[in-house]
Amino acid sequence: MNVWPYQDKSFTTEEIAQKLLGCLLVRESPEGLCGGYIVETEAYLGVKDQAAHVYGGRRTPRLEAFYREGGIFYIYTLHTHLCLNVITQSETQPEGILIRALEPAIGLDIMAQRRHKTGKLLTNGPGKLTQALGVDKAQDYGSSVGESPLRIDFLKRKVPKLVGKAPRIGIPNKGEWTSKNLRYFVEGNPYVSDAKGAKDSSRDWII
DNA sequence: AGGCGGATGTTCT
DNA sequence: GAACATCCGCCTA
Numbered sequence: 392m393n394v395w396p397y398q399d400k401s402f403t404t405e406e407i408a409q410k411l412l413g414c415l416l417v418r419e420s421p422e423g424l425c426g427g428y429i430v431e432t433e434a435y436l437g438v439k440d441q442a443a444h445v446y447g448g449r450r451t452p453r454l455e456a457f458y459r460e461g462g463i464f465y466i467y468t469l470h471t472h473l474c475l476n477v478i479t480q481s482e483t484q485p486e487g488i489l490i491r492a493l494e495p496a497i498g499l500d501i502m503a504q505r506r507h508k509t510g511k512l513l514t515n516g517p518g519k520l521t522q523a524l525g526v527d528k529a530q531d532y533g534s535s536v537g538e539s540p541l542r543i544d545f546l547k548r549k550v551p552k553l554v555g556k557a558p559r560i561g562i563p564n565k566g567e568w569t570s571k572n573l574r575y576f577v578e579g580n581p582y583v584s585d586a587k588g589a590k591d592s593s594r595d596w597i598i
Numbered sequence: 599a600g601g602c603g604g605a606t607g608t609t610c611t
Numbered sequence: 612g613a614a615c616a617t618c619c620g621c622c623t624a
Binding site: 471 | 618
Binding site: 561 | 605
């Protein structure tokens with residue numbers, strides 16, 4: 392059975408963010424099944440993290456998922472796009488992980504239809520991957536990552552050869568939190584959102 | 599009512 | 612590959 396493997400809270404959010412790399416994110420829809428391997432994540436460390444939505448203990452209707460159990464999706468709207476996050480801890484410890492990029496693996500034709508794009512442009516950004524998968528806020532917000540139309544397969548995973556660490560994207564003026572290396576990615580994978588060259592795609596996975 | 603949040607896609611070298 | 616126009620819902624005032 393495919394369930395949230397970090398229920399016992401014995402792992403930090405930073406650790407889980409790295410463990411999610413290589414896991415298969417899939418989405419079931421009337422159009423068919425599609426999905427890809429997670430290649431880029433960012434950790435958001437709760438009320439003390441100036442870049443987190445819940446910084447300072449903020450609690451508003453859209454943030455409710457943070458104050459529930461780990462292993463559910465938190466989805467927020469950014470202009471026209473949706474950003475997909477996994478809640479990692481507990482009611483009293485509102486932390487989460489932003490999924491920033493996928494390597495397409497299943498239903499490439501369906502994703503291309505939704506994106507009107509192909510290749511890297513399919514899923515190499517947080518808003519692009521939600522569009523490619525057909526993520527729907529009303530349907531997927533708060534749903535379980537283990538068994539829902541939108542879910543993560545923690546078993547059939549690839550193993551990154553090398554995990555890169557870097558500061559998170561787009562959070563200037565957040566004090567020390569701006570420069571912390573809380574962004575993780577599969578080194579050399581061409582689908583990482585700011586991968587420039589994208590040449591060395593042969594050396595990204597062990598398996 | 600107004601401002602903020604960041605990602606996308608186009609257009610220009 | 613860098614610059615910029617555009618996108619709109621949630622919160623705070």
